[in-house]
Amino acid sequence: MLRKKGKQWYGDDLADLRQEMLRYSAKSYRIGCDYAPVCACGGHNFFLGADDEEDGAALACTRCGQRGFVADSERFVKDEILDDEELCECLCGQRAFEVIVAAALYADTTDVRWWYVGCRCVQCGLVGVYADWKDDGGPFEERLRPPEAPSG
Numbered sequence: 001m002l003r004k005k006g007k008q009w010y011g012d013d014l015a016d017l018r019q020e021m022l023r024y025s026a027k028s029y030r031i032g033c034d035y036a037p038v039c040a041c042g043g044h045n046f047f048l049g050a051d052d053e054e055d056g057a058a059l060a061c062t063r064c065g066q067r068g069f070v071a072d073s074e075r076f077v078k079d080e081i082l083d084d085e086e087l088c089e090c091l092c093g094q095r096a097f098e099v100i101v102a103a104a105l106y107a108d109t110t111d112v113r114w115w116y117v118g119c120r121c122v123q124c125g126l127v128g129v130y131a132d133w134k135d136d137g138g139p140f141e142e143r144l145r146p147p148e149a150p151s152g
């Protein structure tokens with residue numbers, strides 16, 4: 001169940017996180033679909049690379065370190081954003097999150113208007129939207145994109 005402490009919301013699970021994200025998105029573009037990323041190794045806790053000034057977000061599995069971009073984020077952020085000092089941190093100081101990636105769609109399509117990345121701290125349960133940005137209208141995809149292998 002979601003509960004408020006001070007200005008922050010805390011939740012027990014992904015359902016609570018989803019509820020908080022819906023509340024957040026109701027102010028702008030309402031979320032139409034979402035998924036909870038799971039790594040190929042089965043891990044479902046992630047470090048988050050995101051930046052207040054940039055669009056996009058990248059995730060790294062806390063279990064095996066595999067990195068992935070949310071949708072078209074590679075256009076905006078480099079995977080160096082997942083290097084240690086750049087990682088997003090919860091108010092409690094902890095950096096592993098359960099994650100939901102959600103999208104607002106254009107009417108009657110599966111084309112994405114806006115992406116949202118929401119996180120739930122695995123330690124204190126704080127839930128919130130950590131990143132959101134406008135898509136050019138690419139189709140919704142329920143996976144992270146692996147970083148391109150360096151060319152040349």
Ligand SMILES: [Zn+2]
Nearest residue numbers: 039041061064
């Ligand atoms: Zn993994």
Ligand SMILES: [Zn+2]
Nearest residue numbers: 090092121124
């Ligand atoms: Zn926390």
